[in-house]
Amino acid sequence: MKKSVLHQAATRGSADHGWLKSFHTFSFAGYYNPERVHFGALRVLNDDTVDGGRGFGNHPHDNMEIVSIPLEGELQHKDSMGNVAVIKAGEIQVMSAGTGIYHAEYNKNPNEPVKFLQIWIFPNKRDVTPRYDQIKLDIDNKRNVLNQVLSPDKDDEGVWIHQDAWFHMGRFDEGKQATYNLKKEGNGIYFFVLKGALKVDGQDLETRDGYGIWDISEVSIEATSDAELLIMEVPMEVRL
Structure with a gap:
């Protein structure tokens, strides 16, 4: 039987550091909610705004797949692997x-x-x-369809990660519909509305709402206004 969880935008955790304003869908840093630690393999979904010229200093990570999707502006990146890059809206970094x-x-x-x-x-x-x-996406030229931007396959469309996960993004005109078919049995899907309003499997969602569904094989999507959407399909069982 289908299971679901709704995370409305206004119920997210938040932090205001002056130069950084962040909304946390799942527990992160000073925000902890035992009912929102992760959705399957999806551990963190932070919606960050960083003031001009400011940012995060050098800090460590290990044993995590980290994905950054700029929505506005340009993000300067530098790492211990020797990569120096700028990622901007319309690109994805992993x-x-x-x-x-x-x-x-x-x-x-x-x-x-x-x-x-x-x-x-x-x-x-x-x-x-x-x-x-890091790659450039082509979502602007492919409206009203779901565009794959991440997968577990190096040779597939988009970037790839060490997990049986698939991400799709789409920009939809009001009234347009789509169906998402799960790639792997046992996975769940987390929908995050970037702009506008949609109906996902009958659930009304608005800007920055999140909606997770599992124990299902396909999901219907309808744009109830012009809208942008991120879909994250991830395994629901994870060995931590």
Whole structure:
């Protein structure tokens, strides 16, 4: 039987550090909710806004798949693997932290904020060799369809991670519909509305609402206004 969980935007944890404003769908840093620790392999979904010229200093990670999706502005990245890059809206970045990395992230623009999603996924392999990847997406030219932006397959569309997970993004005009079919039995799907309003499996969702569903094989989607959506399919059983 289908199971689901609704996380409305206003119920998320939050932190205001002046230069950083962050909303936490799941427990993170000073926000802890025992009913919102993770959704299957999806551990962190942070909605961050960083003031111009500010950012996160050098800090460590290990044994986590880390995905960054800029929504507005440009994010400067530097890590212990020697990567120096700028990621901007319309791109996606992934790091396999594995045996351990250090990295820093800063708003490249001194005058405008950068807004991005910081997503952590539990890996299916521990202590892998750290790696980095970044690609440009083509969602603007593919409206009203679900565009794959992440998978477990190096040769598939989008970036890849060490987990049986698939991410899709889509921009939909009001009234347009789609169906999402799960890639792997036992996985669940977490829907996160970036803009606008949608109806997902009969559930009305608005901007920054999150909705998780599992024990289901397909899900219907209808845009009730012009809308943008991120879909994260992840295993529901994880060995932590």
